[in-house]
Amino acid sequence: xxxxxxxxxxxxxxxxxxxxxxxxxxxxxxxxxxxxxxxxxxxxxxxxxxxxxxxxxxxxxxxxxxxxxxxxxxxxxxxxxxxxxxxxxxxxxxxxxxxxxxxxxxxxxxxxxxxxxxxxxxxxxxxxxxxxxxxxxxxxxxxxxxxxxxxxxxxxxx
Numbered sequence: 641x642x643x644x645x646x647x648x649x650x651x652x653x654x655x656x657x658x659x660x661x662x663x664x665x666x667x668x669x670x671x672x673x674x675x676x677x678x679x680x681x682x683x684x685x686x687x688x689x690x691x692x693x694x695x696x697x698x699x700x701x702x703x704x705x706x707x708x709x710x711x712x713x714x715x716x717x718x719x720x721x722x723x724x725x726x727x728x729x730x731x732x733x734x735x736x737x738x739x740x741x742x743x744x745x746x747x748x749x750x751x752x753x754x755x756x757x758x759x760x761x762x763x764x765x766x767x768x769x770x771x772x773x774x775x776x777x778x779x780x781x782x783x784x785x786x787x788x789x790x791x792x793x794x795x796x797x798x
Contacts, residue, residue, distance in 0.1 A: 674796075675713060675715070676713050676714050676715035676730040676731060676732055676777075677715040677730075679715070679730045679777070679779075679793070679796065680715045680717070680728060680730045682792065682796060683730075683779075683789050683792035683793045683796065684728070684789060684792075685792075686792070687785045687788055687789060687792075688785075689726075689783070689785075690719065690724065690726050691719075691720055692717035692718060692719055692720070692726060692727075692728070693717060693718060693719075693720055694715070694716065694717055695716035695717065695718050695729075700714070700716065703718075703749070704716075704729075704745055704746065704749050705745045705748060705749060706731075706742055706745045706746070709734070710733060710734055710738040710741060710742060711731055711732060711733060711734055711738070711742070712732040712733065712734050712776070713732050714729065714730065714731040714732065715729070715730045716728070716729040716730070716731075717729075723759060723762070724762060725753065725757055725759075725762040725763070725765045725766050725782050726765070726782060726783045726784075727753075727780070727781075727782045727783075728779075728780070728781050728782070728783065728789070729746070729778070729779070729780040730777065730778075730779055731777070731778040731779075731780075732776050732777050732778075733776040733777075733778065734776075735776070736776065738776075739773060739776060739778065742778055743771065743773065743778060746771060746778070746780050747771065750766060750769050750771075750780075750782075753766050753782075754766040754767060765782050765783065765784060765786075766782055768786060769781065769782045769786065770786040770787065770789070770790045772790050772793060772794070774793070774794070774797040775797075777797070779793050
């Protein structure tokens with residue numbers, strides 16, 4: 641009786657392990673189908689973020705110097721207060737040639753933000769910003785967890 645019970649339990653465990661262990665299999669996803677907001681949500685899902693607000697479309701060009709015509713779509717968040725520097729932008733360029741132009745505008749904006757920041761800790765965050773491009777997607781991160789966010793972004797495109 642004990643042997644039969646042991647064989648049944650062993651069989652159930654083997655079946656359960658075989659059915660559930662797919663950790664080494666990559667899930668095939670169409671990265672081009674993600675919206676910038678979906679990318680933002682995926683890359684920040686496991687990170688505790690401060691309260692940030694979406695950048696208003698009317699403010700976008702004035703703030704970053706990037707024409708909306710050069711973008712397919714975007715998602716950008718900024719701090720509620722100017723005393724904080726945390727900022728994340730996920731942009732999808734309209735075409736390949738716009739990528740360089742967008743990167744240059746973002747680097748210029750980072751320099752301006754750094755020059756205007758009065759708080760040393762926040763200025764350091766800006767100085768340690770991360771700007772990453774994957775195809776037509778561009779990510780700018782100013783946050784204490786920037787490296788983790790970039791790692792999540794890069795993993796999304798593997």
